[in-house]
Amino acid sequence: MNERIEYVKIRWIEFENLKTGLQIERINFNKDITLLVGLSGVGKTQILNVVEYSLNLAVDKNIILHPYRVGIGILIDNNEYEWFYEINEINKNELIINGESGYEFSFEKLLCNGKIIFERKNEKVSIIGYDKVPQPKKDESLILQYSEDENFEILISGIRKLYSVEIELAIRGGIQSKSFNRLKFKVIDTIKNEKNVEFKIFSHLPVALKLYIAKRYYSELYIKIFDAVKELFTEIEDIDVEEDSIREIYLVSIQVYGKRLLQHDISNGMLKTIYYIVELFTMSKDSLVLIDEFENGLGVNCIDLLSEMMLSERNDLQFIITSHHPKIINAIDKDKWRIIDRDNCIVKNNGSFDYGIGNSQHDAYFNLINRWEFEGKI
Numbered sequence: 001m002n003e004r005i006e007y008v009k010i011r012w013i014e015f016e017n018l019k020t021g022l023q024i025e026r027i028n029f030n031k032d033i034t035l036l037v038g039l040s041g042v043g044k045t046q047i048l049n050v051v052e053y054s055l056n057l058a059v060d061k062n063i064i065l066h067p068y069r070v071g072i073g074i075l076i077d078n079n080e081y082e083w084f085y086e087i088n089e090i091n092k093n094e095l096i097i098n099g100e101s102g103y104e105f106s107f108e109k110l111l112c113n114g115k116i117i118f119e120r121k122n123e124k125v126s127i128i129g130y131d132k133v134p135q136p137k138k139d140e141s142l143i144l145q146y147s148e149d150e151n152f153e154i155l156i157s158g159i160r161k162l163y164s165v166e167i168e169l170a171i172r173g174g175i176q177s178k179s180f181n182r183l184k185f186k187v188i189d190t191i192k193n194e195k196n197v198e199f200k201i202f203s204h205l206p207v208a209l210k211l212y213i214a215k216r217y218y219s220e221l222y223i224k225i226f227d228a229v230k231e232l233f234t235e236i237e238d239i240d241v242e243e244d245s246i247r248e249i250y251l252v253s254i255q256v257y258g259k260r261l262l263q264h265d266i267s268n269g270m271l272k273t274i275y276y277i278v279e280l281f282t283m284s285k286d287s288l289v290l291i292d293e294f295e296n297g298l299g300v301n302c303i304d305l306l307s308e309m310m311l312s313e314r315n316d317l318q319f320i321i322t323s324h325h326p327k328i329i330n331a332i333d334k335d336k337w338r339i340i341d342r343d344n345c346i347v348k349n350n351g352s353f354d355y356g357i358g359n360s361q362h363d364a365y366f367n368l369i370n371r372w373e374f375e376g377k378i
Contacts (some may be wrong), residue, residue, distance in 0.1 A: 008158045008286040009318050011073035015050045018067040018088065024050065024347040026071070028269070030345055033311065033319040035332045037351075037368070038340030039377055043347035047340070048290045050318065055288075058083075058143040060150040060161050065103035065139060076158035082111045085141065094331060104138035110155075117151075118142050118298040145318055161320075162288040174249035174263060175208055183209055203284035207275050208252050210282045212241040228277045228309060232302055233270060269299040276306055280313055288318050306329045326365055334364040 014026040024047060036044040049355050054072050057183040069086045086107040110117040125133045127142070129151055135287060136145050147156045183205060191197050199218050202210060214222040229236055238255035245260060251263035252274060265270060283289070297302055307328055309321065323329055329337075334352040341348045353359075357367040372378045 005076060005157055005161065005286075006155060007075070007077050008161045009075045010162060010288060010320070011046070011075050013054070013073070014071045015046075018069055018071040018086075021216065021345045022046070022347070023345060027349045029318070029320060029336075029338075030336055031314065031318060033321070033332060034338050035329065035337050036322045036340050037329060037337050037371060038322075038342075040324075042340045042342040044340050045292050046347065048292055048320060048322065051288075052290055054083075054085075055159055057085075057141055059147070059156070061140065061144065064107075069102060074155075074158060074162070076154055079154070080113055083143070083159075084109045085229055090138075105141065108142055110212055112155075118146075137378055143219065161284065161286045174207055174244070174247075174251040177243055177245075177248040177250060180209060180243075180250040181204065184212065187213055194230060197283065200284045203282055203287070207278050208250055210242045211239065211252065211278050212250075214278075214282065215240060225278055227282050228281070229274055232273060232305055239274065268297050269302065272297045273299075273302045273306065277309070280309060283314070283317060283336070285316050286322070291319065291321040294321050294323045294328055303327050304331070329365050331362075334361050337364075339368070 009031050010027045010029050012026050013024070015024040016022070022043070024043060027047060027285070036047060037046050050068075050070060051072070053063070053066075053068075054070055065087050067087055067089065071082065071084045072083045074083070084107070085105060087103050088106040090102055090104050105120065107121055109119040116126075116128070118125070120126075120136070120325055123135075125136055125142075127133050127146070136142055143152065143155065143159070146152050187202060187205075187209075187297060190201070199214070200222055202213055204212075211225070212221075214225060229239060235256050236254050237258070240253050240255075241250055242253045242260075242262065243250050246248045252266070252271065253260055253262050254266060254270075254274075255261075266274075269311075279289075294307075299307065302326060309329070311332070337352045339352065339355045341350070352364055352368075355368070355371075357364050357371060369378070
């Protein structure tokens with residue numbers, strides 16, 4: 001990864017589903033936190049999904065193609081990248097080879113500070129620095145196909161730093177012992193063979209494994225995690241990761257009043273809170289965090305403190321979150337809101353001022369609810 005990169009943020013995204021006709025008008029994101037506020041079904045989750053899908057499409061060969069038209073803006077240090085792509089069905093007259101999805105890139109363009117880096121329109125492809133370009137794979141982005149090219153090094157490194165963190169994990173499932181041990185031994189070898197290994201190189205690992213590593217090799221980090229958990233749950237005396245040898249899986253464990261509880265015996269709200277906290281303290285710099293309905297599964301006593309931690313502990317992170325909970329919405333400055341509305345197949349967005357809900361943070365949520373009620377939406 002290019003360590004020279006100091007600053008990475010998603011700036012905006014726009015979207016059209018060419019099959020269903022659903023469109024998302026361009027939505028601009030704040031550099032720190034953007035709260036998507038709106039009634040159920042207006043398209044908030046779809047916005048998160050499109051951001052995650054596009055980032056994965058640029059770095060992962062195993063993404064299933066869908067008939068989308070997307071534009072996305074990414075700021076990397078002082079460079080503004082704009083990536084546009086369109087995916088359509090393969091011409092029915094063409095032979096579909098085994099394994100092909102039936103969809104292909106029909107258009108793709110990448111700009112940096114307004115200058116075209118590459119462009120393809122069906123069969124025609126041009127890339128800066130190349131007089132002749134081999135016919136690219138139709139079912140992969142050019143960013144992915146040219147990821148090893150030094151001209152794309154900064155962009156690829158930046159996109160990889162913008163991974164989304166899936167907080168809604170299968171927290172009841174644990175990690176199979178075979179997989180856990182394989183990763184664990186790789187981590188141990190890295191720590192033993194390299195000097196002063198920073199934890200950030202492990203930041204993409206599963207939560208349980210990160211907790212295991214922090215406790216055994218990064219005591220200062222573990223203390224921060226434990227203290228944050230302890231602030232919410234004073235009864236917890238220890239947090240660890242242990243193997244359930246009968247089921248052959250590794251699970252998060254806690255000690256409460258001298259009794260050890262494995263993951264499946266921990267309440268869903270407590271377990272999810274622990275996962276949030278571990279992720280918050282172990283994510284790499286400039287990570288993009290996508291959280292759909294932040295409050296889901298959390299106890300009332302956790303929402304305030306978790307919201308405060310999210311806003312204060314890591315000012316390098318970029319959050320794009322949705323919520324219906326008054327406490328969370330009121331805790332986030334209304335200038336950070338994007339109010340999502342839908343007109344048939346078009347998803348629109350406005351800032352709080354443009355939406356006309358007043359200047360006072362105290363009255364903003366109240367005025368928003370009153371407007372929706374007046375318009376017959378609730």
